[in-house]
Amino acid sequence: MNTSDAIELLKKKGYKTTGKRKDILSFFEDADGYRTAKDLIQHLESTYDGISFDTIYRNLHLYHEVGILEVTELNGEKHFRMNCASHHHHHFICKDCGKTKEIEVCPMEEVRKSLANYEIEDHKFEIYGLCPQCQDV
Amino acid sequence: MNTSDAIELLKKKGYKTTGKRKDILSFFEDADGYRTAKDLIQHLESTYDGISFDTIYRNLHLYHEVGILEVTELNGEKHFRMNCASHHHHHFICKDCGKTKEIEVCPMEEVRKSLANYEIEDHKFEIYGLCPQCQDV
DNA sequence: TATAAAATCGTAATCATTCCTATTTACAAA
DNA sequence: TTTGTAAATAGGAATGATTACGATTTTATA
Numbered sequence A, B: 001m002n003t004s005d006a007i008e009l010l011k012k013k014g015y016k017t018t019g020k021r022k023d024i025l026s027f028f029e030d031a032d033g034y035r036t037a038k039d040l041i042q043h044l045e046s047t048y049d050g051i052s053f054d055t056i057y058r059n060l061h062l063y064h065e066v067g068i069l070e071v072t073e074l075n076g077e078k079h080f081r082m083n084c085a086s087h088h089h090h091h092f093i094c095k096d097c098g099k100t101k102e103i104e105v106c107p108m109e110e111v112r113k114s115l116a117n118y119e120i121e122d123h124k125f126e127i128y129g130l131c132p133q134c135q136d137v
Numbered sequence C: 001t002a003t004a005a006a007a008t009c010g011t012a013a014t015c016a017t018t019c020c021t022a023t024t025t026a027c028a029a030a
Numbered sequence D: 001t002t003t004g005t006a007a008a009t010a011g012g013a014a015t016g017a018t019t020a021c022g023a024t025t026t027t028a029t030a
Helices: A003-012 A019-031 A037-045 A052-066 A108-113 B004-011 B018-033 B035-045 B055-066 B108-113
Strands: A069-074 A077-082 A090-094 A099-101 A117-130 B070-072 B077-082 B089-093 B100-104 B119-130
Touching: A003 A019, A019 A037, A019 A077, A037 A052, A052 A069, A052 A077, A069 B070, A090 B018, A108 A117, B004 B018, B018 B035, B018 B055, B018 B077, B035 B055, B035 B077, B055 B070, B055 B077, B055 B108, B108 B119
Parallel strands: A090 A117, B089 B119
Antiparallel strands: A069 A077, A090 A099, A117 B119, B070 B077, B089 B100
């Protein structure tokens, strides 16, 4: 998913296009990893003085709802990244810079067998650590 | 891990035994799944009127630190359960009642190969849904 | 260009969690 | 058994992320 695909998707669903919405999208397109609401506010404040929490969180939720963003919860804070689910995969997440690396392994097929009678709604497989760039500080 | 093992471990580490500490342990021993700080407060309030947040959170942190409790973050809230890591495994977690089922599959061996140069510190593999008991409501 | 619906602002409220000081308690040593 | 002291707790304020909401502004379109 990239910014223009996302704008297209939003239009198709009847949502309006605003400067802030576009900037939020490019922020995540450039980020190439997980970012928090705080990160986003900091980025937008230079352009839009006095931007409201409401705007930030409303759009983060909206984007997640329509599948533009993925969410994960780390250290009591929600982290968002551009959805890259063209195919199913998981992520290594760098604790330092938030950048991600795709992991193709998914053990769910095998797991399903051991969960007969259980209704599986979702699953999460994440690996945490330091990416090569963040190791020598 | 059960209550008496935990008390033993705490003593060995030089921590004092109090009624509250014991009750917190039995709460989790009986729980057989993930519980929140709020759940714990509700449980303790009937016995200890006016119990302090400090006591709750200090002990949750302590128990996590020494390995009595495991933690996971769901819906903006930390969830705790008795540590059952006699061997490495993961969990199915019921969204309704918090009960867990052990999952023996762990794909980390395979994953490590694709993460050369990455420093792996931790990983999380959880399956969410409804357990058989919670499906027909 | 007028209009209605959607988006945003400004700010207060909420919720989980952390922090702080005074007081109480557990337990080891006398 | 008493006592000294470090650890534990109470009570409540503070913090940080997130949500809520009435008033205002902006977008899309007729």
